[in-house]
Amino acid sequence: MAFCAVITLGRHYLHISRAPKSPFYCRRRASTIVMSSASEIKLTAPYGSWKSPITADVVSGSEKRLGGFSTDSLGRLYWLESRPAESGRNVLVRQADSENDEPTDITPKDFAVRTVAQEYGGGAFSISGDFIIFSNYRDQRLYKQSISSKDSAPVPLTPDYNEPHVCYADGVFDFRLNCYLSVREDRRESSTNAITTIVSVDLHGNGIKEPKILVKGNDFYAFPRIDHKGERMAWIEWSHPNMPWDKSELWVGYISENGDIKKKICVAGGNPSIVESLSEPKWSPEGELFFVSDRKSGFWNIYKWVESTNEVLPVYTLNAEFTKPLWVFGLNSYDFLQKPDKKNLISCSYRMNGRSYLGIVDVMQSKFLPLDIPFTDINNIQSGLDCLYVEGASASHPLSIAKVILDDQKSKAVDVKIIWSSSYISPPIQSYISTPELIEFPTEVPGQSAYAYFYPPTNPLYQATQEERPPLLLKSHGGPTAEARGILNLSIQYWTSRGWAFVDVNYGGSTGYGREYRDRLLGRWGITDVNDCCSCAKFLVDSGKVDGERLCITGGSAGGYTTLAALAFKDTFKAGASLYGVADVKSLKADTHKFESHYMDNLMGDEKAYFERSPINFVDQFSCPMILFQGLEDKVVPPDQARKIYHALKDKGVPVALVEYEGEQHGFRKAENIKYTLEQQMVFFARLVGKHTVADDIIPIKVDNLD
Numbered sequence: 001m002a003f004c005a006v007i008t009l010g011r012h013y014l015h016i017s018r019a020p021k022s023p024f025y026c027r028r029r030a031s032t033i034v035m036s037s038a039s040e041i042k043l044t045a046p047y048g049s050w051k052s053p054i055t056a057d058v059v060s061g062s063e064k065r066l067g068g069f070s071t072d073s074l075g076r077l078y079w080l081e082s083r084p085a086e087s088g089r090n091v092l093v094r095q096a097d098s099e100n101d102e103p104t105d106i107t108p109k110d111f112a113v114r115t116v117a118q119e120y121g122g123g124a125f126s127i128s129g130d131f132i133i134f135s136n137y138r139d140q141r142l143y144k145q146s147i148s149s150k151d152s153a154p155v156p157l158t159p160d161y162n163e164p165h166v167c168y169a170d171g172v173f174d175f176r177l178n179c180y181l182s183v184r185e186d187r188r189e190s191s192t193n194a195i196t197t198i199v200s201v202d203l204h205g206n207g208i209k210e211p212k213i214l215v216k217g218n219d220f221y222a223f224p225r226i227d228h229k230g231e232r233m234a235w236i237e238w239s240h241p242n243m244p245w246d247k248s249e250l251w252v253g254y255i256s257e258n259g260d261i262k263k264k265i266c267v268a269g270g271n272p273s274i275v276e277s278l279s280e281p282k283w284s285p286e287g288e289l290f291f292v293s294d295r296k297s298g299f300w301n302i303y304k305w306v307e308s309t310n311e312v313l314p315v316y317t318l319n320a321e322f323t324k325p326l327w328v329f330g331l332n333s334y335d336f337l338q339k340p341d342k343k344n345l346i347s348c349s350y351r352m353n354g355r356s357y358l359g360i361v362d363v364m365q366s367k368f369l370p371l372d373i374p375f376t377d378i379n380n381i382q383s384g385l386d387c388l389y390v391e392g393a394s395a396s397h398p399l400s401i402a403k404v405i406l407d408d409q410k411s412k413a414v415d416v417k418i419i420w421s422s423s424y425i426s427p428p429i430q431s432y433i434s435t436p437e438l439i440e441f442p443t444e445v446p447g448q449s450a451y452a453y454f455y456p457p458t459n460p461l462y463q464a465t466q467e468e469r470p471p472l473l474l475k476s477h478g479g480p481t482a483e484a485r486g487i488l489n490l491s492i493q494y495w496t497s498r499g500w501a502f503v504d505v506n507y508g509g510s511t512g513y514g515r516e517y518r519d520r521l522l523g524r525w526g527i528t529d530v531n532d533c534c535s536c537a538k539f540l541v542d543s544g545k546v547d548g549e550r551l552c553i554t555g556g557s558a559g560g561y562t563t564l565a566a567l568a569f570k571d572t573f574k575a576g577a578s579l580y581g582v583a584d585v586k587s588l589k590a591d592t593h594k595f596e597s598h599y600m601d602n603l604m605g606d607e608k609a610y611f612e613r614s615p616i617n618f619v620d621q622f623s624c625p626m627i628l629f630q631g632l633e634d635k636v637v638p639p640d641q642a643r644k645i646y647h648a649l650k651d652k653g654v655p656v657a658l659v660e661y662e663g664e665q666h667g668f669r670k671a672e673n674i675k676y677t678l679e680q681q682m683v684f685f686a687r688l689v690g691k692h693t694v695a696d697d698i699i700p701i702k703v704d705n706l707d
Contacts, residue, residue, distance in 0.1 A: 042463045045499075047470035047547075048692035050462040052497035053429055055696065056682075059490045060084055060675035064422045066391060067114070068330050068380070069401055070127045072147065075385040078106065078127060079401060079420055080113055088669020090114040090137065092125060094147070095419060103420075106147055111154060112137035115169045115329075117185045118220075118595040119636055119666065122328030123170035126180075133157065133171060133180055140164035142171075142182070142201060157201055159208055161188060168199075170222055170329040176230025177259050178203045183221050183329065184211060191635075194594050198224045198235060200259055214261050215253065220244070220595070222326060227283040231255055234267070234281035234289055236326075241598035244326040245481055245511070245518065250278040250291055252305075267305050268293060268312055277515075279323045284336050284344055290315065292323045292333070298515035300324075302334060302348065302361065316361045316368055320352035324379075325481045325511050335383040337410050345410055347388050349378040351512050354438045354451060354486065358390060360410060371413040373404055377487045389419070393487035395435050398423045423490055434458035434496035436486040436504075441539035443508065443532050450532045451513070453486040454540065455495075455502040462499065470501040471550035471690050472540060474573070476533050476566075477504065478557035480521060480603070483512040494678060498695070501546045507532035507562070525603035526569075526585075526613035529562045534572040549574065552685050556580055557637060557666065564615040564645065568622055574689045575625040577681045580634055580666055583641040584617075586610040591638050616641070619648035625655035625688040625703070629677050631664030655688060655706040 067080035067090055077095040082088050090113045092106040107113055115124045115135035125134035130148035135141070143154035157180070158168065171182035180201040187194040198221050199211035215221060218237040222244065226233045233255060238248035249269030253261035267289070269278050276295035283289055289305040293312075300323045302315040323333040334348035337360065344363040349356050356378040359370040375392030382389040388404040399422040405415040425433070436453040443450050457470045464470065473495055477484050484504035495502045506512065507529040509521025520528050533553065541548040553573045555563040560581015567576045582588050589600050589610070604610050611617055626649060630642040639660060646658040659680065661673045668674050683700045686692055 043461060044465060045462050046692040047457055047464045047468060047499035048686060048690045049695055050459045050497065050499040051695040052432060052459060052494070054432055054490055054493050054497045056494065056675040056678045059494050059678060060671040066399060066401070066422065067124060068122065069382060069389060069391065071382060071384055071389065072127050073129055077389055077401070077419060080125060082669060084669060084671035084674055090124070092132065092134065106132070106145070108154065115167050116140065117167040117169035117183060117329065119593050120328045121169065123330030126171050126173065128173045135168050138164065140167045142168050142180070155206055156208055159210060170224065172224060172226055174200070174226050174230050179259065181214070181224045181226060181233065183224060192594060192597065196220050212259065222329060223279070223281050225281050225283060227287055228285065229287070233261070234283070236278050236281065241601040243481070243599055244279070245277045246602065247275055248278045250281055252289065268295070279326055280331055280333060282334070285338065286344065290346070294515050302346065315346070315363055316366050318350060319514065320350040321512055321514070322348055322350045324483070327482070332380040332382060335381050337383055347381055347383060349381060354512065356392065369411050371404065373402065373413055373416050375402065377485050395486055396433065396488055398425060398488045425488070431460040432458060432497040433488065433493055438486060441536050443535050450505070450507055450536065452503050452505040452536050453484055454545070455492055456545070457496050457499045457501055459497050459499065464499065469544065469547035470499060471685070472501045472503060472537060472546035472552065473685070474533055474537055474551065474553045475502070475504045476507070476529065476553065476555035476559035476562035477510070478555070478559045480509050480525060480529055480558040480562070481511055481518060483510050491678060501540070503536060503540060505533050505536050522602055523605040525600070526561070526565045530566045530570060533562060533566055534570050537572050550689050550691065552576060552689055554579070554681065558582065565613065567624060567626060568615040568618045573624065575685055577627045577629070577684070578642070578645070579629045579677065580631060580637050580642070582637055583615050583645045585614045587641065588637060593635050596636065616644050616648065619652060622649055622652065622654055625684070627657045627681065627684045629659045631661050631666065631668065633664060634666045636666040650704045653705050655703050657684065657701055657703045659701070
């Protein structure tokens with residue numbers, strides 16, 4: 001039978017048709033009421049069949065994403081939020097003047113603040129005085145907008161090249177010369193081999209001028225940062241085949257009166273005997289250059305450059321990570337404070353053994369003073385007036401921005417106020433929240449361990465029989481140089497509140513555990529990650545926490561690759577879901593964007609590995625059901641990869657379904673697509689593996705070779 005025609009369902013483009021509504025998937029299985037305690041009555045029902053108020057609508061509609069935050073000269077906070085309910089539109093928002101007022105949207109309706117530099121973006125806006133400069137998503141041009149004048153229209157600063165082929169990110173102001181310094185990615189000559197430079201945009205008048213190139217010649221640049229006098233600029237650069245967390249260099253350029261770089265010095269990264277990853281250069285109020293490096297110890301720690309002797313000295317040494325991989329621009333893991341005695345203090349966070357810690361580093365004494373706040377996971381930090389603004393979360397707090405009030409000596413947190421949260425957790429939902437357990441499990445390498453966050457099924461109204469073990473959904477995170485973080489995530493709670501166990505794996509190669517752990521994946525992508533995911537599932541089965549016959553795996557992007565590879569090369573899992581996952585590594589190398597075009601060289605090694613570890617070349621080894629989700633505008637993993645897997649499994653007779661979304665890129669931003677993806681994974685696994693009915697009224701899509 002020929003492949004069915006594309007069917008349009010709202011914003012969904014499906015290469016599958018919906019199956020008729022089946023009573024099997026809509027009715028609830030009969031439950032038994034039991035007395036679990038003198039004051040508590042629970043229903044006994046199979047795992048996976050429980051009813052939950054954490055619906056797909058709640059997940060998709062309430063979880064906003066954060067794209068950075070900053071303060072203006074008056075100390076008012078601004079943040080960039082992505083709204084699924086507005087098709088993922090990014091809006092800059094100003095904090096309310098009082099607790100009784102609502103925050104104010106700064107971005108006009110026909111604009112969206114987002115850059116696609118290096119595809120993943122970040123660093124899309126900067127604030128100075130009473131105006132902002134931002135990158136507009138539709139045309140990728142830079143715009144200037146007043147934030148003190150109501151309904152001020154943004155004014156373009158950079159030329160219109162007819163197509164959004166020139167992107168800007170990570171910009172800062174040069175007040176001495178009245179210009180704006182930014183990383184620029186120019187795709188006019190080649191969309192897959194863009195030319196990256198650091199440019200200066202003239203802010204005199206309202207005219208549109210061609211940006212002036214200040215630094216060029218290398219493959220990539222990030223963090224152009226200028227000192228307070230406007231005389232020196234620091235930046236990070238790196239070249240193929242390295243990623244910024246593999247090897248990079250820190251440079252300082254001296255700026256002439258006309259704005260040119262008249263002299264350059266390589267501060268760190270130029271010594272071939274020291275392999276280091278540099279990040280986050282920053283000038284202190286006194287004009288000293290600080291930065292983060294993983295030199296020698298293998299952990300990202302804070303250092304400073306002594307200009308007079310050209311020395312690099314550690315500020316505070318710890319086997320912990322003071323930053324994270326540079327996937328997006330605009331990281332801000334530390335900032336400067338001033339004590340009354342004018343001595344330098346650095347507010348910062350570090351990550352150790354799956355937990356973040358916030359504190360103040362006294363530079364003179366090389367001493368860390370911890371701050372007690374309710375977050376166990378911290379991302380960005382911004383110094384305010386006698387306070388810190390901290391982006392963080394915990395197992396009970398969703399991703400939020402908190403205002404941390406400090407005492408006069410800047411050594412203690414005296415108050416913490418939540419300013420913004422990605423989602424609202426109502427009191428009735430709190431009792432459904434599953435608290436993650438950080439687990440350490442043995443890998444296939446003797447004496448070696450890996451880590452994961454395990455979430456047990458949790459629902460105050462239900463329990464299963466003592467004999468039953470819950471089904472498991474294992475998530476393989478993307479990157480692959482990323483990190484699973486044990487924070488409150490409603491998309492995970494969607495599963496656990498329905499009776500699924502969920503585990504988020506930090507396989508070898510993940511960030512957060514130092515370079516040695518990160519380097520476990522070099523030359524072994526598709527081996528180490530797959531083995532660790534399988535070892536984690538086996539560990540949970542052997543521990544009696546999950547049902548070994550109901551193991552499922554899911555992942556997006558690189559996590560989708562690990563999912564596909566696990567299903568092709570192992571027999572641990574019974575079904576899988578790949579979200580914009582990599583099926584053909586060699587094809588990915590040829591088709592993907594510049595930032596990751598050589599990433600696979602270090603992860604794979606030789607040409608033989610490209611073939612042997614690409615799941616698309618071994619479809620005969622797939623034997624369990626799979627569902628695939630793909631954005632049609634994805635430039636990181638082109639849609640053809642998912643289609644190849646779909647057709648191959650369909651022809652082989654394996655139950656398979658493919659969902660394609662118009663207007664989605666690498667990762668889904670629209671609420672309706674987030675919802676649909678979550679629900680269809682749930683009902684797919686229930687039908688094929690779970691041995692249970694779902695309580696929600698979900699119409700399952702048609703699965704080829706099943707319906």
